[in-house]
Amino acid sequence: PHATLGKRIYDYILVPVLDSQGDVTAVAGTTRDITEIRKLLEQKDAFLAIASHELKTPLTSLKTYGQVLQDIFESRNDEQAVLMLGRMDNQVNKLTNLINDLLDVTRIQSGKMQFNKDDFDLSRIISDILDDLQLTTAKHSIKKDLPDHLPMWGDKERIGQVITNLVSNAIKYSPAGGEIQVVLRKVGDDILLSVKDFGIGIPEGMHSRIFEQFYRANNFREAISGIGIGLFICAEVIERSGGKIWADSNEGAGSTFYVSMPIRQAKDQ
Ligand SMILES: Nc1ncnc2c1ncn2[C@@H]1O[C@H](COP(=O)(O)OP(=O)(O)O)[C@@H](O)[C@H]1O
Ligand SMILES: [Mg+2]
Numbered sequence: 584p585h586a587t588l589g590k591r592i593y594d595y596i597l598v599p600v601l602d603s604q605g606d607v608t609a610v611a612g613t614t615r616d617i618t619e620i621r622k623l624l625e626q627k628d629a630f631l632a633i634a635s636h637e638l639k640t641p642l643t644s645l646k647t648y649g650q651v652l653q654d655i656f657e658s659r660n661d662e663q664a665v666l667m668l669g670r671m672d673n674q675v676n677k678l679t680n681l682i683n684d685l686l687d688v689t690r691i692q693s694g695k696m697q698f699n700k701d702d703f704d705l706s707r708i709i710s711d712i713l714d715d716l717q718l719t720t721a722k723h724s725i726k727k728d729l730p731d732h733l734p735m736w737g738d739k740e741r742i743g744q745v746i747t748n749l750v751s752n753a754i755k756y757s758p759a760g761g762e763i764q765v766v767l768r769k770v771g772d773d774i775l776l777s778v779k780d781f782g783i784g785i786p787e788g789m790h791s792r793i794f795e796q797f798y799r800a801n802n803f804r805e806a807i808s809g810i811g812i813g814l815f816i817c818a819e820v821i822e823r824s825g826g827k828i829w830a831d832s833n834e835g836a837g838s839t840f841y842v843s844m845p846i847r848q849a850k851d852q
Pocket of ligand 2: 748751752809813814
C-alpha cells in the first residue's frame with residue numbers, strides 16, 4: 584500500500600551482482616508501478632466480454648427472422664430471394680462464429696472455458712465439417728483421408744471447432760485455390776490429424792507465435808483480414824484435451840497443421 588495512493592501493484596526486477604569469484608556481493612534492481620496497466624487490462628477483458636455478449640443477442644433474432652423470410656419466399660417459389668437470403672444467412676453465421684470466438688477468448692482469460700465430454704465418432708464429425716466447408720468455396724477441393732470410424736471420448740463441439748478453424752484457415756490462406764488435404768490416423772492411444780494447404784505459407788520464426796492471442800504473421804502479399812484468435816483458441820482446446828498442436832510450413836509453398844491428442848481424454852481435465 585502507498586501512503587497516499589492506496590493499494591498499488593508493483594513489478595520487481597532483481598539481479599545479483601557477482602564478484603570475480605562468482606559470489607553474490609549485492610543485489611541490484613528496479614521496480615515500477617503497474618497498477619494502471621493492470622487496471623486497463625482488466626477493463627479490456629471486461630469490455631470484450633460485455634460487448635461480445637451484447638452483439639450476440641440481436642444477431643440471434645436476425646438469424647431467426649432471416650429463416651422465417653426464407654420459408655416465406657420458398658413457399659412463393661421466389662428463387663432469387665431464397666438465394667440471397669441464403670447468402671445473408673451465411674454472413675450472419677460468420678458474424679456469429681466471430682463473436683463466439685471473442686466470447687471464447689474471454690472465457691479462456693477468466694479460466695471459464697467448459698468442456699462437455701462424451702463418446703463420439705471423430706471420423707464422422709470431421710467428414711460432416713469438411714462437407715459443410717466444401718460448400719463455402721468453389722476454388723478449393725477438400726480431400727479427406729479418414730478411417731471409416733474412429734470412436735473417441737472428449738468434447739466433440741470443441742474438437743469440431745478446432746477442425747473448422749484449421750480448415751477455414753487453409754482455405755483463407757490459399758487465396759489462389761487448390762487442394763486441401765485432411766488426414767486422420769490412429770497412432771497408438773492417440774489420434775493424429777493433419778490439414779495441409781498449398782497457400783501462402785508462414786514465414787520462419789513465426790510457426791509457434793501464430794498460436795498466441797491476436798498474433799498474425801505478416802505473410803500476406805494481399806490483404807487477408809482476421810483478428811488472430813482462431814489458433815489461440817485451438818491451442819487452448821487441444822492443450823486442455825491433453826494434446827499438442829503445431830505447424831510446419833515453407834513460406835510460399837503452403838502449410839501443414841498437426842494435432843495429436845489422446846483418444847480417451849482424462850475425465851478430470
Ligand atoms: N493455413 C495457413 N497458412 C498460412 N498462414 C496461416 C495459416 N493458418 C494461420 N496462419 C497464420 O496464423 C495467423 C493466426 O491465425 P488465426 O489465429 O486463425 O487468426 P486469423 O485467421 O484471424 O488471422 C494468421 O494471421 C496467419 O498469419
Ligand atoms: Mg483464422
